[in-house]
Amino acid sequence: APERASAPEAPTPRAEVLAAAFAASLDLPSARADDDFFALGGNSLSAVRLAGRVRGALGLPVSVRDLFEAPTPAALDRRLSEGTTPGAADDAPSPPRPARLPLSPAQLRLWTANYLGEHRPTYLTTLALDLSGPLHRAVWERSLDDLVARHEILRTVLPYGPDGPEQHILSPAEAPLDLRFLELAPGEERAAVEAELARGFDLLTGTPLRARLLRTGPERHLLLLVVHHVAVDGHSLGVLRGDLRHAYAARLKGEAPRWQTPAPQYADHALRLARRRGDERDPASPAARDARHWAAELEGVPARLTLPGEPPAGEDDGRAGQVPLSWGPREHRLLEEAATRYACSPYMVLHAAFASALSHLGAGEDVPVVVALSGRDDAATDGLVGCVTNPVVLRVRTHGAPTGEELTARVRRGLLAAHAHQDHPYERVLEHLDRDRADRGRGLFTVACSYLRTEPPRPEDTDWPGGLRVTPRVLAPTHTDQDLLLQLRDHRTPEGAPAGLTGELIHSLAHCTPTTALHLADALRAKLHELAGGPGEGPGGRALPADGGR
Structure with a gap:
């Protein structure tokens, strides 16, 4: 437990507001002025949410870097008083929508991949709910219609217009939901689910759900919502599940849902983002500053990592394999202890171990890995459904046999800088590198890493009206545009203690053999053990027993 000063200084009114924002961002009843955000369970994602809350509450600019360097309400209050936070708050009203709605940078990137890939089932996101108890089909149908009516992005088509692809938002009447009820015999469920995950979307002519x-x-039923990533991100799935429960409760009583607030719409968010970035041709604009940062950061970066072993033979049809990952509470605790020791987040430790494992297996000493930053640094995005995440390339240099402290420091510097310049569209990064556009979908930066924190289920999430029990299910993708994708999920006890880590190492069957993926999974685990050693230890750091420390 963090040690507290025997007589902490009295908090200022602003520090008390900051403490309330700390607690709200971490779903805690309260926080004190000397509470460390990361010791309370904060991470990079919740730091982004906290920065947005502070901007909304105080109208003051706060960055993720500020929170790492001043992680308590009192310290952040002093930092704000010193005027060390750059930038300015954006509290101007949303601009009116133009007659033609262009695609956001994230939409354009995913639209291009969908078009060039001939509507392959890549970039699919699923919300899967196991339902136990009495089911009312008509109620479900009306509830799902309510969901589509509430969120415009679920009824948006992206055709190619005279000036390029554009958004066409349909009315609820023009966009009937593609909903089917299927009766399955015993043993048919897996094939039915895989069949749905193997079907893509034509974004030019149809809606993405x-x-x-x-x-x-x-x-017993399984509700499966398959959504193209162009319309949702991970945060969006939580919004959809909450809205679906609200609509289901109302429809079960024969009423239309009464929403507490109007839903923020993705088209308005995209316009607000474009206004915030400004014109890249203006050297003083945020867009131009971001472009200069990424040009310098990625100068000379290798376009593609060399994976060990012979490449698989056969056509690249996008199919994926996976290596399941499961680490126990002890390893989970050691990951968090390492993060505390190295003054970084658990994700930064994981990323350092992943880069080190790749380098160990022959990928070189300059390891670029794609990271999807949330982009939700504004309270207005809390209830927003849409693809707000933006991929960035985190470049980790593993030369010089760095200690765990040195390697995680390199990751921390790179990730904090990426957060400060995360609005720059990924597609613009690729254009600046001036590589062959035809090779861009597979030839640049084909290794990615993600770390998701899952919250323990609350009764209101699992016990729905009418005696229905609802349990979320995680489904790994069957297709991928990446050579390698590491996905790890953090699990907690109801008290918030580490309960273990689960995930998958997803690999392209056309570019990475199952044997290579297994070797990488083993190397990743070994590197995590090494980083659990003391600050001065490197490859010789202490290791856990072969049972994984369960």
Whole structure:
């Protein structure tokens, strides 16, 4: 437990507001002026949310870097008083929508991949809910219609217009939901789910959502929402699940849902982002500053990592394999202890271990890995459904046999700088590198890493009205545009203690053999053990027993 000063200084009114924002961002009842944000369980993602809350509450600019360097309300209050935070708050009203709605940078990137990939089932996101108890089909149908009516992005088509691809937002009547009810015999569920995950979307002519309600047994069903990533990100799935529960409760009583607030819409967010970035041709604009940062950061970066082993033979059809990952509470605790010791987040430790494992297996000493930053640094995005994440390239140099402290410091510097320049569109990064556009979908930066923190289920999340029990299910993708994608999820006890880590190492069957993926999974685990050593230890750091420390 963090040691507290015996007589902490009295907090200022602003420090008390900051403490309230700390608590709200971490779902805690309260926080004190000397509470360390990361010791309370904060991470990079919740730091982004906290920065947005502070901007909304105080109208003052706060960055993720500020929170790492001043992680308590009192310290952040002093930093704000010293005027060391750059930038300015953006509290201007949303601009009016133009007659033609262009795609956001994230939409354009995913639209291009969808078009050039001939609508492959890549970049699919799923919300899968196991339902146990009495089911009312008509209620589900009306509830899902309510969801589509509430969020414009679920009924948006992206055709190619006279000036390029554009957004066409359909009315609810023009965009009937693709919903099917399927009765399955025993043993048919897996094939039915895989069939849905193997079907892509044509974003030029159709909406990006389909729903399937699969009956798997007496009073047992699986609700499967398949959504193209162009319309959602990970945060969006939580918003959709909460809105779906609200609509279901109302429709079960024969009423239309009464929403507490109007939903923020993605088209308005995209316009606000474009206004904030400014014109890249203006050297003083944020867009130009971001472009200069990424040009310098990625100068001479290798376009593609060399993976060990012979490449698989056969055509690249986008199919993916996966290596399941499961680490126990002890390893989870050691990961967090390492993060505390190295003054970074657990994700930074994971990323350092991943880069080190790749380098160890022959990928070189300059390791670029794609990281998806949330982009939700504004309270207005809390209830927003849409693709707000923006990929950035985190370049980690592993030369010189760095200690764990040195390697995580390199990751920390790179990730904090990436957060400060995360608005720069990923597609513009690729254009600046001036590589062959035809090779861009597979030839540049084909290794990615993500770390998601899952919250323990609350009764209101799992116990729905009408005696229905709802349990979320994680489905790994069946297709990928990446050579390698590391996905790790953080699990907690109801008290917030580390409960273990689960995930997958997803690999392209056309570019990475299952044997190579297994070797990388083993190397990743070994590197995490090494980083659990003391600050002065490197490859010789202490290791856990072969059982994984469970």
